Amino acid sequence: MKKIEDNNTLVFIVDLKADKKIKAAVKKMYDIQAKKVNTLIRPDGKKKAYVKLLIVLGIYDLIIAAIISAGINPKAKPKPYFLDGYTHLSFELACSLAGLAAGMAISIVRDTRV
Numbered sequence: 001m002k003k004i005e006d007n008n009t010l011v012f013i014v015d016l017k018a019d020k021k022i023k024a025a026v027k028k029m030y031d032i033q034a035k036k037v038n039t040l041i042r043p044d045g046k047k048k049a050y051v052k053l054l055i056v057l058g059i060y061d062l063i064i065a066a067i068i069s070a071g072i073n074p075k076a077k078p079k080p081y082f083l084d085g086y087t088h089l090s091f092e093l094a095c096s097l098a099g100l101a102a103g104m105a106i107s108i109v110r111d112t113r114v
Contacts, residue, residue, distance in 0.1 A: 010051045014039070022049050 014022060023034045033054040041047050 008053045010053065012049045012051065014047050014049045016041070016045075016047050018047060018049065022051065026051050 010026070012022075018039070020037060022039070023037045026032065026034050026037075034051045035054045036052045038050045038052075039047055040050075
């Protein structure tokens with residue numbers, strides 16, 4: 001989480017054969033634009049990909065996608081619960097408003113040239 005907050009960077013464990021196509025895969029999977037991708041192979045043999053995002057607001061949508069997808073199990077029988085939709089809506093609204101506030105704060109700071 002520290003990398004996401006400070007550097008707008010996501011960290012993934014990827015296949016050892018993965019190359020610079022990671023950038024396209026991130027765009028396809030999460031619908032966000034990656035600015036740069038760096039990879040390294042850890043001492044335990046796993047490959048890590050550091051994906052720097054192009055814009056800050058994309059991170060909020062990614063978090064929402066992760067929250068929603070973590071709660072969805074395609075093999076489980078769905079149990080209809082009417083509050084699930086409201087829960088997802090409230091997550092989306094909270095993150096969208098946080099992104100809007102961040103964008104407004106950035107534009108205010110730029111306008112005042114602080």
